[in-house]
Amino acid sequence: MLKLICKKYGLFLLFCLLAFVARAEEGTSFVTVKDGKFYLQGKEYRYVGTNLWYGAILGSEGQGGNRKRLIQELDDMRAVGIDNVRVLIGGDGRDGIPSHIAPKLQSEPGVYNDTILAGLDFLMAELEKRDMKAVLYFNNAWEWSGGYGAYLDWVGFKGDVQKSDGTGTRHFDQTPVPSIDGWWEYMQYVSNFILNDKAKALAAEHVRKMVTRTNRYTGQAYKDSKALMAWEIANEPRCFVNDELHKYKFIEWIDEQSTLIKSLDPNHLVTTGSEGEHGCEDDMRLFNAIHTLPNIDYACIHIWPNNWGWIGKFNQNYDADKTIKEGAPDPIVDNVKVACDSTLAYINRAYRLMEKAGRPIVLEEFGYPRDRFLFTPGSATKGRDAYYKYVFGIIAESGKIAGCNFWGWGGKANVRHTIWQRWDDYVCDPAQEEQGLNSVFSVDKSTMEIIKEMTRRIGR
Numbered sequence: 001m002l003k004l005i006c007k008k009y010g011l012f013l014l015f016c017l018l019a020f021v022a023r024a025e026e027g028t029s030f031v032t033v034k035d036g037k038f039y040l041q042g043k044e045y046r047y048v049g050t051n052l053w054y055g056a057i058l059g060s061e062g063q064g065g066n067r068k069r070l071i072q073e074l075d076d077m078r079a080v081g082i083d084n085v086r087v088l089i090g091g092d093g094r095d096g097i098p099s100h101i102a103p104k105l106q107s108e109p110g111v112y113n114d115t116i117l118a119g120l121d122f123l124m125a126e127l128e129k130r131d132m133k134a135v136l137y138f139n140n141a142w143e144w145s146g147g148y149g150a151y152l153d154w155v156g157f158k159g160d161v162q163k164s165d166g167t168g169t170r171h172f173d174q175t176p177v178p179s180i181d182g183w184w185e186y187m188q189y190v191s192n193f194i195l196n197d198k199a200k201a202l203a204a205e206h207v208r209k210m211v212t213r214t215n216r217y218t219g220q221a222y223k224d225s226k227a228l229m230a231w232e233i234a235n236e237p238r239c240f241v242n243d244e245l246h247k248y249k250f251i252e253w254i255d256e257q258s259t260l261i262k263s264l265d266p267n268h269l270v271t272t273g274s275e276g277e278h279g280c281e282d283d284m285r286l287f288n289a290i291h292t293l294p295n296i297d298y299a300c301i302h303i304w305p306n307n308w309g310w311i312g313k314f315n316q317n318y319d320a321d322k323t324i325k326e327g328a329p330d331p332i333v334d335n336v337k338v339a340c341d342s343t344l345a346y347i348n349r350a351y352r353l354m355e356k357a358g359r360p361i362v363l364e365e366f367g368y369p370r371d372r373f374l375f376t377p378g379s380a381t382k383g384r385d386a387y388y389k390y391v392f393g394i395i396a397e398s399g400k401i402a403g404c405n406f407w408g409w410g411g412k413a414n415v416r417h418t419i420w421q422r423w424d425d426y427v428c429d430p431a432q433e434e435q436g437l438n439s440v441f442s443v444d445k446s447t448m449e450i451i452k453e454m455t456r457r458i459g460r
Contacts, residue, residue: 029226030267031133033297036358038402046458047133048392048451049084050077050440051365051408053145053235054426055134056090056105059126060119063103063423071126073411078130080448081455084229086135086364086405087123089210090116092146093153099179099432101145102422109154109202110209118216125217128227135364135405137273138207139234141190144430147234148190149175151199161188179432191240194249204260211264223265230269233257236302237273242281251289258295269297271362276301276350278308288353298402299354302365303346305339305387306332306438324372332369333383339368340390351400360402366391367407367438375436377415378443385446392454406451410439 031040038045052058058070077085090105090113105116120136127134140147153174160169161176164184178186193199211231213222222228239250258270272290279302280286291299305311312331324330347363354361368387371380388406395401408428416424420431427439440447 031229031269033269033360036355036360036402038298038360045403046395047084047403048082048395048455048458049086049133049135049364049403049405050082051405051428052085053088053408053428053430054101055085055087055123056116056120057101057103058119058426059121059123060103060115062113062115062119064426065115065119066425067122069412069425070123073409074126074130074132076411076442077409078132080452082451083131084133084135084403084405085127085409086137086232087120088140088145088235089120089136089138090145092140092206093150097143098177099144099430101431104146106146106150106206110205112209117213121213121215121217124215124222124225124227128218128225132227133229134227135230135232135271136210136228137232137235138210139203139237141234141236141238141240142430143175143178143186144432145235148193148199149186151202152190152193152196154202155196155198157192157196157199159189159192161185187238187240191246194239194246194253200253200256204257207257207260208264211261223267225268228268230271230297231261231265232271232273232300233261234273236275236279238275238279239281239286242283247281247283247286251286251293254290254296255293258293262295270295271298271300272296273364274300274302275365276303277346278302278304284349284353287350288357291354291359292357296359298360298362299350299357300362300364301347301350303343303363303391304365304367305342306367306369310339310342311335323374326372330372330383332373333371333386336383336386336390339387343387343391344394347394347400361400363391363395363401363404365405365407369437375415375418375434377410377413377436377441381444381447385450388447388450392450392457396454396457406440407438408440410436410441412442413439 031038031045057064058066091101092104092106095102095104103113105113143149158173160171163170164182170185172189176185176189233254239246254272261270277284277287350361368384370384371382395404410427413425413427415435418434420435427435429435429437429439
């Protein structure tokens with residue numbers, strides 16, 4: 001009788017099984033990757049997002065926290081179609097270092113500021129209410145949140161670095177502060193992070209702590225959160241030194257971290273946080289290697305026409321007045337085409353490799369200064385608007401970029417000082433950069449309209 005039923009109803013049962021699987025895939029709240037594209041609930045997922053690195057701090061009830069503002073900012077994002085935010089889980093290291101954000105999440109290894117953890121939980125709960133997604137990153141290659149340097153300090157690393165002028169070496173007992181000791185010295189020093197097993201072990205413990213968290217407001221484990229799109233290993237991770245040993249250890253570390261994250265949370269995507277070619281010592285083989293590892297789901301690139309000198313070399317001394325006088329030629333406006341051409345070439349070099357690998361690309365940081373290098377919310381953004389239109393056009397029409405997070409969301413912040421001071425409102429420019437340099441504020445009406453139009457174009 002059973003054989004007769006199976007013979008008679010076999011195809012029907014098979015059809016039902018396939019339909020059930022299809023419905024289950026459509027119903028999942030997790031973003032997945034297939035054939036170089038993102039999918040969510042059975043449909044291709046493309047997005048226009050922003051950077052909100054300070055989201056966990058803003059969501060806290062301690063110093064720097066402002067939940068009323070956070071709720072308003074998320075509502076404003078949703079009103080223009082933004083549904084994805086890229087967020088720093090928290091800063092690391094000792095307090096009081098010039099150019100560092102405050103407050104920190106982790107003051108010592110395993111010693112956490114619970115108000116920041118509560119802020120992260122609150123942020124994730126609010127994102128879930130609005131059907132928004134977050135990319136959360138654990139670490140930072142740069143000094144403004146601690147990152148590499150904090151871990152080296154915690155394990156007692158001391159070292160010598162070559163001076164930038166080539167006149168010899170300089171010894172440091174703790175991580176150099178770039179604005180005081182020099183960027184070259186900083187980069188040479190923190191290149192030791194990926195060679196230091198003790199420092200990397202502390203970073204791995206931080207990953208375990210965060211990935212296995214349960215949200216106090218929703219009662220849901222982070223690994224089950226539908227507000228989470230991806231875990232990210234670090235903000236702009238680099239090996240910083242262009243030799244084979246550093247490159248090998250860098251690939252090894254990315255592999256170890258991504259494997260650890262997947263073992264703790266198989267539901268969500270994992271990515272690197274890389275700038276792309278520029279963050280891989282201009283070695284596209286290295287870019288390809290870290291983004292084709294088995295537990296890396298998609299590739300990241302960042303593009304900074306100003307920081308990288310594409311529109312002129314007047315940006316690196318942050319405490320200098322670089323404002324362009326009224327009536328003088330403005331390279332920020334005049335060199336938009338140069339920036340756009342360089343941007344397309346940069347994207348194309350990454351796309352050629354990732355298309356073969358079947359991995360989506362996210363342009364998760366890009367920014368452009370205000371006209372005449374001003375920082376005031378609402379000041380002219382002719383150059384930025386032209387650049388945003390061009391980048392959004394690539395995303396909408398070329399199929400080369402699956403999602404983006406522009407840098408960054410300044411929203412309703414009240415900008416009090418050119419360089420951040422405690423406890424100024426957070427914008428999105430890090431503490432060592434001019435506040436308002438690359439941030440988009442609610443009063444930047446022309447830029448907001450461009451963002452809104454882009455979200456319409458991709459159907460968000």
